[in-house]
Amino acid sequence: MSIKKYTIEFLGTLALTLIILSTLHYVYDFLAIGIGLSIIIFIASKHEDPNYLPALNPAIVLVFYFIRSISWTEILPFIVAEVLGAGFATLLFFHFTKKKYIL
Numbered sequence: 001m002s003i004k005k006y007t008i009e010f011l012g013t014l015a016l017t018l019i020i021l022s023t024l025h026y027v028y029d030f031l032a033i034g035i036g037l038s039i040i041i042f043i044a045s046k047h048e049d050p051n052y053l054p055a056l057n058p059a060i061v062l063v064f065y066f067i068r069s070i071s072w073t074e075i076l077p078f079i080v081a082e083v084l085g086a087g088f089a090t091l092l093f094f095h096f097t098k099k100k101y102i103l
Contacts, residue, residue: 013085
């Protein structure tokens, strides 16, 4: 188990969440999210393990487990890294934008 995988998940989820939050209420937000996700996956796939693809989502981590791409011992660290990345991105976004959204 490499800590690098979990760092990639944390940073990738952080970046994706920032992209999603910053494109709220725009007409072509799906385009920005799709391009951002493609760039994140392209950069993260340069990891030294050729079988590693970033999940960036706890649901996808479970799919990877069910297709036997990751072991059951890796599920919790992946999900924790992703939840922490999304939470930190949300805190950063609302701290620096000072926007008041009611979700």
